[in-house]
Amino acid sequence: MTAAQTEFVYVTYIRATPEKVFDAIVNPAVARLYWGHENVSDWTPGARWEHVRANDARAVELVGEVLEIDAPKRLVMSWANASQEGDAEKTSRVAFDIEPYDGMVRLTVTHDRLEAGGGMFNGISKGWPIVLSSMKSYLESGEAIDIFAKPTAA
């Protein structure tokens, strides 16, 4: 039996150009500054994509395939834990849609084909709001949020 699937739709408005927002996703040198990770790919349809932790160990945490790319408007990729690569049931999908909006950009992240209540579901439901806030903050002010921040231990 296939587990119930679910999806999330996240929206943020960023004072930047669509090109800058698109670049912030696909350019490792930018992504590492606010995401703590790099998205590494040659960004052609069907190409492999890896989500790499931007530290000395450079662990490949997520992998997938570029399903659709139309810079600077839309990017769709499959999304799986590196340890679950090839497992269709554990492979979700992420779409980035970038639209000009009143001098800003409306960035919509749709993460679907997610197993309800699964590990990826729990991880991304905490992760996306932080990553998107950090991207917005970085693109607007040059300052990212520490995305690995934990409550300070007293």
Add this chain to the structure above:
Amino acid sequence: MEPMDDDKVFKALGDPTRRKLLDLLCETNGQTLGELCGHLDMARQSVTQHLGLLEEASLVTTVRRGREKLHFINPVPLHEVYERWVRKFEVQRLSLLHALKQHLEEDGT
């Protein structure tokens, strides 16, 4: 219009029905107006108005799927409010507690 305006977020949160709508979407994301109405003892038109305010504050996003309009919770503005209004004070409070703990421990030795 300024999306992700703090005033709009706080205003949208300042109503029990709208908080209930967010709770409902947190439980099951991507619901139709009809599904949401099924959990609320309220005229459909009022629910539409509440959803409109949530959408204006960007706390709810809608997506059209065929003939249906699905409502999704969008926690990004809440995270921004948290960064701006909670985390800053939390860090201060925690460092005060840390100083107090150190002070008490030093006294004890």
